[in-house]
Amino acid sequence: xxxxxxxxxxxxxxxxxxxxxxxxxxxxxxxxxxxxxxxxxxxxxxxxxxxxxxxxxxxxxxxxxxxxxxxxxxxxxxxxxxxxxxxxxxxxxxxxxxxxxxxxxxxxxxxxxx
Numbered sequence: 001x002x003x004x005x006x007x008x009x010x011x012x013x014x015x016x017x018x019x020x021x022x023x024x025x026x027x028x029x030x031x032x033x034x035x036x037x038x039x040x041x042x043x044x045x046x047x048x049x050x051x052x053x054x055x056x057x058x059x060x061x062x063x064x065x066x067x068x069x070x071x072x073x074x075x076x077x078x079x080x081x082x083x084x085x086x087x088x089x090x091x092x093x094x095x096x097x098x099x100x101x102x103x104x105x106x107x108x109x110x111x112x113x114x
Contacts (some may be wrong), residue, residue, distance in 0.1 A: 008054035022089025
C-alpha cells in the first residue's frame, strides 16, 4: 500500500490550483485535434470536489443557450492546463447540486468579499 502511495504522490502535479466550492473558474483544457493540440476554455461554477490525493476531481457547471452543462475534471490530469479563479463564491455547502434545479438569478452564487 505504501508503494502505491509513493507512486501516486510522485506523479502528482507540483502546482495544484487553489479554488473552493462556489468559485467561478476558467478551466483551460487541452483538446487534441488530429496531431495538434489546442486549448479550450470552460468557464463555470465549481459545484463539487470529490476524493483526494491523486484521484481528486472537481465538477464545473455552466449554462449555455438555456442548457446546463457539467464537466468533471481530474485535478492532476495533464489535459487540464491551468485553472483561473474569476470570482470567489460565498456558500455554506460542500456540494451545490441544488443549482441544477434553479434557473436565472436563483442559480447565482453570492460573491465573497475578502
